[in-house]
Amino acid sequence: VTIANDLLLFFDQENVSLLVLPDLSGKWKNKERVLVFSSRGINFRTRHLMQDLKTMMPHSKADTKMDRKDKLFVVNEVCEIKNCNKCIFFEAKKNMDLYMWVSNVPHGPSAKFLVQNVHTLAELKMTGNCLKGSRPLLSFDPKFDKEPHYALLKELFTQTFSTPQYHPKSQPFVDHVLTFTIADKRIWFRNYQIIEEDASLVEIGPRFVLNLIKIFQGSFGGPTLYENPHFQSPNMCRRLMRMEKAARQKERQMVKEIRLEKRKEVKEVLTEDVTDDVFVTPAEEKPKEVEHEAPRPSKSKKKKKLKLTELKKRTLLKRKGLR
Amino acid sequence: LPSLSLSFLIQLQEAFSKGLLKPGLNVPLEEPKKAVNNIEGLKMCLAEFKKNLPWVERLDLTNHPAVDVLAKIEGTLNKKQSSGEIDAEDDFQREMYFYRQAQATVLEALPKLKKLQIPTKRPDDYFAEMAKTDQHMQKVRKKLMQKQMAIEKSEKAKKLREQRKFGKKVQVEVLQKRQKAKKAMMTAVKKYQKGMTDKLDFLEGDQEGKKGSTASKSQMSKKGPNAKRKYKDQKFGFGGKKKGSKWNTKESFNDVSGFRAKTAHGKGGKKFNKGGKKNKRPGKETRRKMKARK
Numbered sequence: 001v002t003i004a005n006d007l008l009l010f011f012d013q014e015n016v017s018l019l020v021l022p023d024l025s026g027k028w029k030n031k032e033r034v035l036v037f038s039s040r041g042i043n044f045r046t047r048h049l050m051q052d053l054k055t056m057m058p059h060s061k062a063d064t065k066m067d068r069k070d071k072l073f074v075v076n077e078v079c080e081i082k083n084c085n086k087c088i089f090f091e092a093k094k095n096m097d098l099y100m101w102v103s104n105v106p107h108g109p110s111a112k113f114l115v116q117n118v119h120t121l122a123e124l125k126m127t128g129n130c131l132k133g134s135r136p137l138l139s140f141d142p143k144f145d146k147e148p149h150y151a152l153l154k155e156l157f158t159q160t161f162s163t164p165q166y167h168p169k170s171q172p173f174v175d176h177v178l179t180f181t182i183a184d185k186r187i188w189f190r191n192y193q194i195i196e197e198d199a200s201l202v203e204i205g206p207r208f209v210l211n212l213i214k215i216f217q218g219s220f221g222g223p224t225l226y227e228n229p230h231f232q233s234p235n236m237c238r239r240l241m242r243m244e245k246a247a248r249q250k251e252r253q254m255v256k257e258i259r260l261e262k263r264k265e266v267k268e269v270l271t272e273d274v275t276d277d278v279f280v281t282p283a284e285e286k287p288k289e290v291e292h293e294a295p296r297p298s299k300s301k302k303k304k305k306l307k308l309t310e311l312k313k314r315t316l317l318k319r320k321g322l323r
Numbered sequence: 324l325p326s327l328s329l330s331f332l333i334q335l336q337e338a339f340s341k342g343l344l345k346p347g348l349n350v351p352l353e354e355p356k357k358a359v360n361n362i363e364g365l366k367m368c369l370a371e372f373k374k375n376l377p378w379v380e381r382l383d384l385t386n387h388p389a390v391d392v393l394a395k396i397e398g399t400l401n402k403k404q405s406s407g408e409i410d411a412e413d414d415f416q417r418e419m420y421f422y423r424q425a426q427a428t429v430l431e432a433l434p435k436l437k438k439l440q441i442p443t444k445r446p447d448d449y450f451a452e453m454a455k456t457d458q459h460m461q462k463v464r465k466k467l468m469q470k471q472m473a474i475e476k477s478e479k480a481k482k483l484r485e486q487r488k489f490g491k492k493v494q495v496e497v498l499q500k501r502q503k504a505k506k507a508m509m510t511a512v513k514k515y516q517k518g519m520t521d522k523l524d525f526l527e528g529d530q531e532g533k534k535g536s537t538a539s540k541s542q543m544s545k546k547g548p549n550a551k552r553k554y555k556d557q558k559f560g561f562g563g564k565k566k567g568s569k570w571n572t573k574e575s576f577n578d579v580s581g582f583r584a585k586t587a588h589g590k591g592g593k594k595f596n597k598g599g600k601k602n603k604r605p606g607k608e609t610r611r612k613m614k615a616r617k
Contacts, residue, residue, distance in 0.1 A: 030380045055454050109368050121455060124466045131445070132452045138383035139428035145385060148365040155373055158383045165380050171451060174382065174436055174443050179425045184411035192425045194443065199389075199429040201422060204454065214359075217368060225365050229358035 030164035035079050035105075037063040038090035046090055046098055048120040052206045053088065055121070056191070057161065058133035058169035060088075072101075072220040079105040086160045087219075090115075097234045100210065102156055103219045109152060110219045113187075113210040114234065121205045128193035128202035130176040135163040136191075137177040144182065149215055149226040153187070154180075176204060185230045186211045379439055384431055388423035516548050 036053050038046065042065075054060045061082055066075065066089075079087050089101040098118070103110030119126070138161060144154040161178055163170050179190045187210040192201040215226040232240075409420050436443055453460075511525035548556070585591040605613070 030376060104372060108372050122459065124463050127463050127467065129453050129455045129460055132454045135382060137428055137432050138381070139425050140383060140385040141424065142385055142387055148362050148369070149360070152365050152369045152372070154383075154385075155369060158381050159374060162381050162383065172442060173445050174432075174441060175445065177425045177428055179421050179428070181409070181421050181424060183409040183417060183420075186411075188417075188421060190421045190425070192422070194429055197433060197444070199426040199433075201425055201429070215365070217364065223361075223364070224359045225361045225368060227358040227360070 026166040028164060028166040028168065032059050032086060032159060032162075032164050033082075033084040034060040034086040034088060034160055035063055035082055035084035036060050036088045037078075038065055039068055039092060040065050041068070041095060042090060042092040042098070043095060045118050045120065046092060048122060049118050049206055049208065050090060052121040055132055056136070056206075057163065059163055059167050075101075075103075075220050076105055088160065089220075099213075101220060102160060104156065104159070105219050108219060109156065109215060109217060109225065110222075111153060111156060111215045112213045114213060114231070115208050115210060116186075117207070117209045119205055119207045123205060126203045126205035126207075128176075128195075128204035130193050130204055131171045131173060133163070133167075133169050134171040134173050134175050135165070136161065137174060137194075138162055139177055139179040141181045144180070149212075150182070152215065152225075153212070177201070185228075378435070379441070382432070384428045386424065386427045386431060388420055389427040389430065391419070391423060516552075 034057055036050055036057075038050060042050075050062075054062055061084055063078060063082060066078070075087060075089055079085070085105050087101070087103045087105050089103070091099040091101065093099065098115040100113045100115045101110060102113070138158055140154055140157075144150045157180060174194075176191060176193050179188075179192070181188045181190075188207075189210065190207050191204045193204045194200075195202060211231060212226075212228045213231050214224050214228070216222045217225050409417055411417055433443060455463075508525055511520075514520050515523070515525075547553075583591065
């Protein structure tokens with residue numbers, strides 16, 4: 001077991017047993033429990049992300065994968081069985097798209113997001129580390145206060161992600177901070193470890209980007225309170241790309257065809273001049289002469305030579321000054 | 324043709340009777356889909372949903388990112404960023420923005436936590452399970468080390484290359500210098516030998532390391548030039564042989580420089596001895612006698 005803050009490896013032979021000292025100096029009043037689970041068909045990254053979230057949140061519980069045959073409101077029943085009042089549900093579609101539901105289970109609002117750019121705890125570029133189950137600081141962008149739907153989301157995130165004080169599995173120290181920022185109309189999630197009191201930070205992970213789709217009044221259903229106008233489903237995105245490509249190809253094809261057609265066209269005479277054939281005189285018919293002997297070879301070479309000598313003569317005379 | 328439902332037909336009839344329809348083909352326009360934004364509903368929901376917990380339970384803060392100290396110093400403060408518009412494509416800027424937001428939160432929250440007596444620093448003897456296993460942290464450390472080593476190696480290689488170039492330059496220069504010095508020395512010596520200068524200044528040039536060679540040089544300068552040199556000078560030097568000049572004059576008779584005592588007394592033995600006794604083979608008679616003796 002090591003101290004994680006500095007890059008020092010310290011292994012104490014005596015204290016091999018894991019000591020999870022719960023902070024029971026106060027009573028655990030804020031009874032928040034989050035159920036983290038997924039549907040079938042998730043890939044390894046999503047699985048690791050789920051695991052990481054469970055590590056980060058000591059007030060979370062896990063459950064088996066839900067069959068896709070069941071409707072979404074079954075999730076509410078599952079949560080009730082597990083005695084949880086919040087839920088984070090991951091849904092994977094087409095092995096490519098990952099959707100995340102965050103919901104306050106019995107009556108409260110729920111939100112559906114499209115998750116992108118997932119990086120898990122296990123990535124070697126994230127060098128920070130924190131206590132398992134320590135309470136996080138939550139940091140929100142001021143944009144969350146400006147719009148009512150963002151304000152609702154802020155409240156939802158706060159209640160879901162903040163570890164209750166004096167939770168039996170929590171550690172009493174505050175050594176990491178979760179940030180939620182709005183950029184490019186999406187919500188960016190980051191997790192940093194606090195190293196020094198002067199706020200020097202190192203990223204722990206995981207990190208992901210949430211693209212809001214809809215906010216519902218009920219849990220996993222109910223009337224829609226907000227719909228994101230900037231959201232474009234991944235299918236639509238892919239379709240647009242394909243259509244673009246197709247359109248380009250079609251254009252090229254069309255241009256080709258037009259060119260071919262132009263060539264084949266009969267070129268019409270634009271203006272017919274009546275006086276064109278005035279001077280046309282057909283040639284006289286000559287008697288056909290059949291040649292029985294081969295023609296003599298032309299004297300082109302000799303001519304050339306003559307020409308050369310002529311040239312030489314001329315230059316000679318010129319030099320002599322007679323020309 | 325667009326599909327015309329009964330209700331739509333009725334609508335058209337009504338509009339026609341009212342005189343709203345214009346001539347031409349009337350096509351029903353689809354209204355662009357309006358995204359639901361039930362602000363009232365959202366606010367109501369929020370009011371219901373909100374749990375008014377004390378800050379200790381939530382530990383949340385909303386703040387702008389901390390001022391970018393470096394950018395301020397360099398004078399490249401981005402006005403857009405200060406208003407909150409982040410360019411999501413510029414990875415570095417974006418991550419720095421998030422980082423600074425977290426920093427601002429930490430700076431604000433730590434004093435608050437101190438007041439509430441919630442510890443933020445873990446004591447050194449507190450052993451507990453970490454979010455990432457020790458194995459994993461070792462891997463991370465390894466990777467970082469590898470990266471550093473790679474950088475160091477490349478830097479070393481660069482330096483070596485530079486040095487080699489420089490070293491080669493220096494070497495060439497030193498050799499050239501030596502050659503020059505040698506040449507200068509030889510010319511000076513020759514001049515002295517020929518008798519053009521009688522100053523021995525060139526000797527003092529590099530006296531630091533050449534004290535041994537100066538002795539022999541002074542000896543050489545005493546004897547003067549080589550005998551061969553002398554002869555050649557006599558024959559060809561100073562304008563060549565003078566035709567019909569006298570010889571066996573008083574000076575040439577009195578000149579005893581060509582006298583070698585040992586040769587005169589027949590004692591210059593090395594040159595005429597075939598290198599001394601080199602396993603001299605005895606003659607025929609001696610050999611026969613030796614054989615007979617055996």
